[in-house]
Amino acid sequence: MGWLVLIGVAFGVFILIGLLSSAKEAYTGSQIQSSLAERARALAPGYPVALKYVSEPVFNAFAYCDQNGTKCVAIYQGLLSKFGDDSGAIDFVIAHEISHHKHNHMVVQSIVNMLSDAAYDGIRPVGFFESLGLAAPGSTPPDLFSVVVKGLMDAGTQWISRKDEFEADKSAVEMMKRSNVDPTGAVRALQRIMIEEGSPGLFQALHQRIFGSHPLTQERIDKVAAQVGGSRA
Numbered sequence: 342m343g344w345l346v347l348i349g350v351a352f353g354v355f356i357l358i359g360l361l362s363s364a365k366e367a368y369t370g371s372q373i374q375s376s377l378a379e380r381a382r383a384l385a386p387g388y389p390v391a392l393k394y395v396s397e398p399v400f401n402a403f404a405y406c407d408q409n410g411t412k413c414v415a416i417y418q419g420l421l422s423k424f425g426d427d428s429g430a431i432d433f434v435i436a437h438e439i440s441h442h443k444h445n446h447m448v449v450q451s452i453v454n455m456l457s458d459a460a461y462d463g464i465r466p467v468g469f470f471e472s473l474g475l476a477a478p479g480s481t482p483p484d485l486f487s488v489v490v491k492g493l494m495d496a497g498t499q500w501i502s503r504k505d506e507f508e509a510d511k512s513a514v515e516m517m518k519r520s521n522v523d524p525t526g527a528v529r530a531l532q533r534i535m536i537e538e539g540s541p542g543l544f545q546a547l548h549q550r551i552f553g554s555h556p557l558t559q560e561r562i563d564k565v566a567a568q569v570g571g572s573r574a
């Protein structure tokens with residue numbers, strides 16, 4: 342019986358430690374989320390956006406709308422840990438994602454994607470490929486047609502996405518300046534992003550220029566550095 346009691350006590354202590362650890366993590370997450378929300382209010386006073394802290398070791402942040410239509414920005418623990426105490430870099434990321442909302446980038450992208458899919462489905466006259474003997478009646482177009490046309494459409498939609506990223510960068514720097522936040526944090530943020538990405542090879546860089554959703558990070562750094570006065574501090 343004595344051993345059973347000891348095992349029960351040990352198990353109870355183990356459960357208690359787990360509960361305390363979870364409570365501490367939740368409290369810390371709540372503090373971080375409150376801090377991020379405060380930064381967002383300082384950068385965009387009165388703008389309706391909710392900051393969401395995600396306690397996962399992922400180097401990422403993104404703008405989205407939740408199921409209720411609330412404008413949100415998700416910031417991951419992995420990104421914050423890489424930026425450390427560089428508040429200027431964190432402010433740039435927040436301002437960049439808020440800018441996506443302000444310029445309705447997600448809405449425009451959704452419309453473009455929908456129109457692109459509709460255009461792809463109706464791009465050829467009915468029976469054209471069948472009349473050439475290249476497809477059986479009622480079948481889908483040949484793979485070559487799909488690859489070429491879909492590739493061209495993807496290149497077009499991704500060009501819009503890259504343009505949106507440049508616009509969000511520019512808007513974020515302007516937001517930082519209006520809020521009296523040192524805009525050189527934008528350059529440091531992008532430099533850290535480039536470190537995390539690594540240097541792209543020739544083919545990867547070419548592919549990103551055509552099909553990438555984001556511009557090459559060095560191009561973003563150059564534009565932002567020029568906007569803040571050329572400082573690379």
